[in-house]
Amino acid sequence: MPSVLETSALEFERFYSFINSTKEFVVNTPELQSWTTYVYVSVAVMVLWKLYCLLFVPLNRVRKLSDVGYLTDPGFSKRETANNVRKRRKIGDIPPVYPNGWFGLCESFQIEKKDVKYIEVLGLNLAVFRGENGEAFAVDAYCPHMGANMAAGGRVEGSELVCPFHAWKFRGDDGVCSHIPYCEKVPSVAKVKSWPVMEVNGWIYLWFHAEGIDPSWFPYTIEGIADGSWKYGGRTEHYVNSHIEEIPQNGADVVHLEHVHSPLLGAGVDLRYMWSKFWGFGHHVWNAQWSAESSPNEHIGVMKLGHSIKCFGDNLSIIDMEVIAKQIGPGIVYMEFSSALCTGVYIQSLTPVEPMLQKMVHNIYVNWTVPMCIAKFYLLAEAIQVERDIMIWNNKKYESKPLLVKSAEDGLVARHRRWYQQFYSENSPKFTFQKNDLEW
Ligand code: FES
Ligand SMILES: [Fe+2]
Incomplete structure (x- = not known):
């Protein structure tokens, strides 16, 4: 050896x-x-x-608030312009800012077992964590002992969250303090608020109700995602400077489709320049209807959308697409679509980060046979159309008494306004306008 x-x-x-x-x-x-x-x-x-990235890696397109939809002031950066608009713009007589319903906190993949995440939405400061058995919880972030933020250094043990300051331990499901390391008897008032959460379709959702009422409905499971027959094609993330109701209202505003979404995608997202002659050889064609479902699904609004593209006067039938977009309460949309190229679903999550600032995320799932690059193209196409809407939303005023004319089209907007009222209640938070608080 x-x-x-x-x-x-x-x-x-x-x-x-x-x-x-x-x-x-x-x-x-x-x-x-x-x-x-x-x-x-x-x-x-x-x-x-x-x-390799194009063919196999899902899309991840993230746009900050100032990236999209502002007309940059001469001599100002995009960020300064966004802040200027937020301070100076007339907001209008807006409804309550946080409606009742389920709202996306984060996508499931963003929080692993034993992770704790600090999330500020709906005027809440939350510690969102995933227990060792995989279950997700959301509790108020501030510890009732001496106010430490438990998402800043707290750790997960089992299904409980341990405060980083003096190690008090709180149960995820009801917020009760189960252990104080230096005190044998835990007082019954030692408790944080625990929020109802559910996890479905790749999202962790939180139930928010201004009257403290338990969930009266739930987002449904999308079969293709649950049984794995649809694959994930990516995500886009945008921030919108408007009242939350403006965004779902677009689903009933069928007239805007022709005026905002007609130019081809190559024409870009700036409403001032998208009507250029260069891209005039073709355009998108839309037809849409909107209606509210009846009890027990009155929290669902349905937009049926037909889409095609005309080039040099001819229809490109391979692009024809049928969409059923279901608005599930104020914060979630599931848009199931089918076309010759691709079948799948867009998931939209809309959550107020501030009274006039909405976080909007879209995911796409498509059937397994569809190449990743096509799924990504569909998601990108949707993002471009949404960015055109954002230019309207970021600059508009909420019109509490819109001048609707006698027509089927404006009648739908009025119906949507009435339908949306169900998500406000007596104690829904109102906006108190403080210009100095709007720095982005
Ligand atoms: S502040 Fe949380 S245990 Fe003391
Ligand atoms: Fe739109």
Whole structure:
């Protein structure tokens, strides 16, 4: 048996001869001495990487508030412009700012077992965590002992959250304090508020009700996602500076489709320039209807949408798409679509981060046979259309008494306003306007 020293010497000798033979190979191969070879190889690696991302990696498009929908003031940055608009714009006589319903807190993949996440939405400061058994919980972030933020350094044990300051331990399901390390008897008032949450369709949702009423309805499970027959194609994230009701109201505003969403995607998202002649060879064609479902699903509004594209006067039938978009309460939309290229669903989550600031996330799931690049294209196409809407929302005033004319189209907007009233209640939070608080 060779000693350790002899084995190491042998290994070193092998390594040395490998280096020598590699060196010889490089010296005797003229192509490897030319720097252009390395440029070609680098470019090829980059192209392959891009191709791999395009074909196999889901889309992740994140836009900050100031990235989309503002007319930049001369001499100001995009961020300064967004802040200026937020301070100066007339908001209008807006309804309560946080309606009642289920709202997306975060996507399931964003919080792993034993993770704690600090989330501010709906005027709440929450510690959202996932227990060791995989169940998700949301409790008020501030510890009742001395006010530490339990999402800032707190840790998960079982299904409980341990405060980072003095290690009081709170149960996720009811918020009760189960243990104080230096006190044998835990007082019965030692408790944080625990919020109803449910996890479905790749989201952790929270039930918010201004009167403290328990959930009266639930978002339904989408079969294709639950049974794995649809695959995830990515996400987009936007921030919208408007009252939350403006956004679902677009579902009933069928007239805007022609005026905001007609130009081809290549024409971009700036409403001022999207009607350029260059892109005038084609346009999107929409037809839509909106109605509210009846009891016990009166919390659901349904938009039926038909979409096609005309190029040089001809219909591109491969693009034809039928969409059933279900608005499930104020904060969730499931848009199931089918076309020759692709079948699947867009999931929209809309959650107020502040009274006049909405976080809007879209996910796409498509059937397994659809290549990832097509799923991503569908999601990107949707994002471009949404960014056109954002330019309207970010700059408009909420019109509490809209001048609706006698027509089926404006009649739908009026119906939507009446339908949406069900999500407000006596104690729904109202907006108190403080200009200084609007810095983004
Ligand atoms: S502040 Fe949380 S245990 Fe003391
Ligand atoms: Fe729209």
